[in-house]
Amino acid sequence: MLIIVLLKGVPARTTQVAQVGGVLNREAMDLVLNPHDSKAVEAADYIKRKVGGKVVALTMGPDMKLIPLMKPLFSAEVTGVDEEYVLSDRKMAGSDTLATSYAVSLGVKKLVERHTAPIDALAATISRSGYSDPVMSKARELYGANLLPNRVYSELPSVTDSLVRRFSEGVITSEEAQAELREVKETLSRFVIVSGIKTTDGETGSVGPQVAEGVSELLGKVVPHATYVEDLDVDQEGRTVVSSRRIGRLVQTLEMDLPALLTISTEYEPREPAASFQPLARYNSYMGKVAQAQKWTADDLGADPKRLGLAGSPTIVGAGIDVGKPPVQKFVNRSLVFLKPVQQLESDGKKYGPFERGQLAADVPQSLIDRLRAEGAVGPFGYDLLCGELLA
Amino acid sequence: MSADSKDVWVYLQRDGGRLSEDSLEVLAAGRKVADKLAQKVVGVILGEGVDGLAAEAVQFGADAVLYIDSPELGTYLNLRYIDAIFSLVKERRPYAFLFAANELGKDIAARIAYRAATGLATDNVLLEVDDYTNPALGEFKNLLIQIRPDFGTRLARIYTPRHRPQMATVRPGNFAPLPPDKKRKGKLERVEFQGGEYPARVRGVTELPPPALDLAGADVVISLGLGILKDGSGKPRDPREAYRLADDLRKAFESRYRVRGVIGASRALVYAEVKELQGLISKANQVGQTGTTVSPKVYVALGISGALQHRVGMQRSGKIVAVNTDPDAPIFRIAHYPIVGDLYEEVPKLIASITGGTAGAN
Numbered sequence: 001m002l003i004i005v006l007l008k009g010v011p012a013r014t015t016q017v018a019q020v021g022g023v024l025n026r027e028a029m030d031l032v033l034n035p036h037d038s039k040a041v042e043a044a045d046y047i048k049r050k051v052g053g054k055v056v057a058l059t060m061g062p063d064m065k066l067i068p069l070m071k072p073l074f075s076a077e078v079t080g081v082d083e084e085y086v087l088s089d090r091k092m093a094g095s096d097t098l099a100t101s102y103a104v105s106l107g108v109k110k111l112v113e114r115h116t117a118p119i120d121a122l123a124a125t126i127s128r129s130g131y132s133d134p135v136m137s138k139a140r141e142l143y144g145a146n147l148l149p150n151r152v153y154s155e156l157p158s159v160t161d162s163l164v165r166r167f168s169e170g171v172i173t174s175e176e177a178q179a180e181l182r183e184v185k186e187t188l189s190r191f192v193i194v195s196g197i198k199t200t201d202g203e204t205g206s207v208g209p210q211v212a213e214g215v216s217e218l219l220g221k222v223v224p225h226a227t228y229v230e231d232l233d234v235d236q237e238g239r240t241v242v243s244s245r246r247i248g249r250l251v252q253t254l255e256m257d258l259p260a261l262l263t264i265s266t267e268y269e270p271r272e273p274a275a276s277f278q279p280l281a282r283y284n285s286y287m288g289k290v291a292q293a294q295k296w297t298a299d300d301l302g303a304d305p306k307r308l309g310l311a312g313s314p315t316i317v318g319a320g321i322d323v324g325k326p327p328v329q330k331f332v333n334r335s336l337v338f339l340k341p342v343q344q345l346e347s348d349g350k351k352y353g354p355f356e357r358g359q360l361a362a363d364v365p366q367s368l369i370d371r372l373r374a375e376g377a378v379g380p381f382g383y384d385l386l387c388g389e390l391l392a
Numbered sequence: 393m394s395a396d397s398k399d400v401w402v403y404l405q406r407d408g409g410r411l412s413e414d415s416l417e418v419l420a421a422g423r424k425v426a427d428k429l430a431q432k433v434v435g436v437i438l439g440e441g442v443d444g445l446a447a448e449a450v451q452f453g454a455d456a457v458l459y460i461d462s463p464e465l466g467t468y469l470n471l472r473y474i475d476a477i478f479s480l481v482k483e484r485r486p487y488a489f490l491f492a493a494n495e496l497g498k499d500i501a502a503r504i505a506y507r508a509a510t511g512l513a514t515d516n517v518l519l520e521v522d523d524y525t526n527p528a529l530g531e532f533k534n535l536l537i538q539i540r541p542d543f544g545t546r547l548a549r550i551y552t553p554r555h556r557p558q559m560a561t562v563r564p565g566n567f568a569p570l571p572p573d574k575k576r577k578g579k580l581e582r583v584e585f586q587g588g589e590y591p592a593r594v595r596g597v598t599e600l601p602p603p604a605l606d607l608a609g610a611d612v613v614i615s616l617g618l619g620i621l622k623d624g625s626g627k628p629r630d631p632r633e634a635y636r637l638a639d640d641l642r643k644a645f646e647s648r649y650r651v652r653g654v655i656g657a658s659r660a661l662v663y664a665e666v667k668e669l670q671g672l673i674s675k676a677n678q679v680g681q682t683g684t685t686v687s688p689k690v691y692v693a694l695g696i697s698g699a700l701q702h703r704v705g706m707q708r709s710g711k712i713v714a715v716n717t718d719p720d721a722p723i724f725r726i727a728h729y730p731i732v733g734d735l736y737e738e739v740p741k742l743i744a745s746i747t748g749g750t751a752g753a754n
Contacts, residue, residue, distance in 0.1 A: 097502070097512060098505065098509070098510075098512075101506060203514070203515065203541070203681070204502075204512070204514040205502070205514065206498070206501075206502035206505070206512055207502075208502075209498075209503045210502050210505070212503065213502075213503045213506040213507055214506060222471065222590065222591055223591075224470075224471055224590065224591050224592035225470070225503070226470075227495065227498065228495050242595065247468065247496050247499070248412075248494060248495060248496065249599055249600045249602065250597050250598070250599055250600070251597070251598045251599075252596075252597050253595040253596040253597070253598075254469075254592060254593070254594055254595065255592065255593045255594075255595050256591060256592040257591035257592065260591075260592070313511070314509070314510050314511030314552050314554065314555040315511035315512070315513060315550050315551065315552050316550070316551045316552075316553065317542065317549075318524075318548065318549035318550065318551055319548070319549055320542070320547060320548050321539055321546075321547045321548070322547075325725055325726060326712070326726065326727070326728045328728070329727065329728060329730065330728065330729055331729075331730050331731070331732065332729055332730070332731040332738075333731070333733075383742055384745055384748075386729055386745070387746050389729075390690050390711050390713070390729075391645070391648075391649040391651065391689060391690060
């Protein structure tokens with residue numbers, strides 16, 4: 001199964017956020033992997049261990065910054081990713097969630113094509129060449145590029161009945177081999193996309209569901225999604241995914257046909273896959289890991305430039321706003337306030353007041369304040385006054 | 393879909409037999425925006441047996457309600473809800489469309505925005521209406537100004553100048569529901585919807601027990617931050633002492649003012665997983681953007697510096713008291729009653745003052 005994990009590089013520190021006109025300049029900042037994404041990697045890993053396949057990371061942003069971030073995901077023995085694809089292009093800079101989701105959806109479509117095309121190519125070679133060396137060499141080439149699952153062709157000693165082997169040994173005919181390859185292609189179209197519930201920079205949580213919608217549009221079929229997934233399982237044939245997801249105080253159990261997209265909650269803990277799944281998982285898996293990241297530009301994706309970057313972003317981030325400052329602030333033990341009601345006062349021909357108890361003595365001339373303080377009518381705002389004002 | 397769009401739509405959710413609290417808040421937000429635009433507020437309700445909710449929406453501020461009442465919608469299947477709502481959007485072209493920024497609202501709104509090829513500003517804490525001029529795009533009259541936390545460092549204005557509807561989710565706890573008016577009149581319109589087959593099925597729904605700690609509903613919230621780990625002289629202190637002080641303060645408030653108090657915490661303190669506070673402070677106590685948004689009558693911040701993530705979760709509190717040794721702590725910018733000092737000295741004085749007041753009253 002093709003398991004696609006959406007990852008994002010986010011600013012490492014909120015104290016060092018580089019912005020140009022409301023748009024993050026990711027090239028100028030230290031980035032870390034979005035912390036919520038680790039749960040998506042765990043979910044992807046669980047699915048791979050149960051049904052096999054390949055975990056592919058898909059990310060978007062400056063490739064020079066993102067590729068080093070993904071490195072640790074390749075060195076991990078158990079969890080982690082097998083391949084990495086970075087959508088990187090100046091034309092994508094400044095994308096809001098809509099433009100981002102469009103680009104990522106194109107990336108998903110291209111990933112699926114990248115994995116189904118070799119199956120077609122092998123089928124074509126079989127159809128053209130019959131029992132012959134070209135089939136074997138084509139299979140070997142594609143397997144080496146990590147593009148054929150073990151069930152089609154394998155160099156693992158434990159896999160003795162790959163499709164190409166059975167074909168070359170005459171166990172199955174050319175027609176049977178092609179029919180089987182069509183089935184393999186069909187299973188590859190039942191991919192799964194997992195992502196974190198949100199990123200720590202934008203915190204919108206919108207890109208997951210929007211990618212499901214974008215992929216639906218591009219593939220011409222409905223790709224369902226589930227957000228806030230706390231538990232999930234896939235059936236062994238890789239046809240459906242059942243998830244438990246939070247909706248307020250409710251937990252909904254949702255069964256989705258694949259392909260589908262899930263955003264994985266921080267509450268998610270992977271299940272333990274049964275040992276009996278291992279042979280099947282191996283059968284459906286690929287040669288191994290390809291640590292060399294692949295970069296795709298807007299042109300590689302065949303993107304409509306009007307739907308990318310600032311041009312493709314309906315929202316504009318404007319100026320910041322300062323809200324919340326109260327009209328009156330009283331510092332305990334510091335602000336001078338009237339300690340009792342005071343009638344209207346006159347000083348240098350100007351009138352002041354009258355004043356209520358607790359009122360700030362702010363706009364009163366210093367000479368008057370000095371006098372009022374001496375009289376005990378003005379003093380620091382104390383706890384007794386505070387208590388009176390808190391829950392009057 | 394820009395030129396002839398009109399009306400402010402609000403998506404309303406149910407909670408049992410009534411409109412949910414979050415929905416009443418979104419309705420109030422929609423009312424505020426629509427009044428400034430001189431447009432109508434239109435409630436959108438989906439479900440089975442929802443005609444009573446439609447009438448309730450009018451009492452709480454809607455001018456009109458579009459509702460789809462169907463057994464098919466008795467269970468929440470997101471794809472079906474999205475199809476149904478999008479069909480209304482496509483046909484009637486609202487000017488703005490607001491949703492609650494909760495799991496359900498965000499689940500629906502994101503996909504609808506993509507399908508409508510429009511923007512979505514999430515988690516707004518404030519909504520305004522104003523003109524907007526952009527050097528490249530020109531001048532726009534009466535836009536919805538969407539105000540949300542931006543990269544955790546500030547509140548930013550988000551504009552959706554060229555696309556309709558302008559879609560936004562509204563963070564719960566930032567708008568007070570309008571008082572119900574049983575005499576209000578509004579147009580209730582039932583709409584039919586024919587859903588299709590979907591590649592997803594709801595297999596079950598279970599309800600979680602209500603949270604043990606009702607932060608959002610408390611009258612008084614006393615919150616602790618990382619500052620409790622040291623006193624004014626910089627000496628380490630056992631944070632349990634601060635917890636006890638906060639709890640004494642809570643009890644003092646409760647007995648003098650007959651209110652309900654709850655202990656809160658900043659994200660920094662919750663994430664620090666301080667050993668001494670195990671069993672006392674957990675994620676359930678967390679106030680802020682990733683925790684609960686609160687707007688109690690009185691909010692007391694003890695040793696909380698006041699990062700934006702915290703402030704957006706409590707800045708609507710009636711009276712904010714903040715104790716911090718750092719006079720430049722951001723929390724002081726929004727506090728009605730800043731107390732620059734050591735909480736280990738100041739809180740006992742506040743408690744004495746409150747309980748002394750009780751004695752005085754007797």
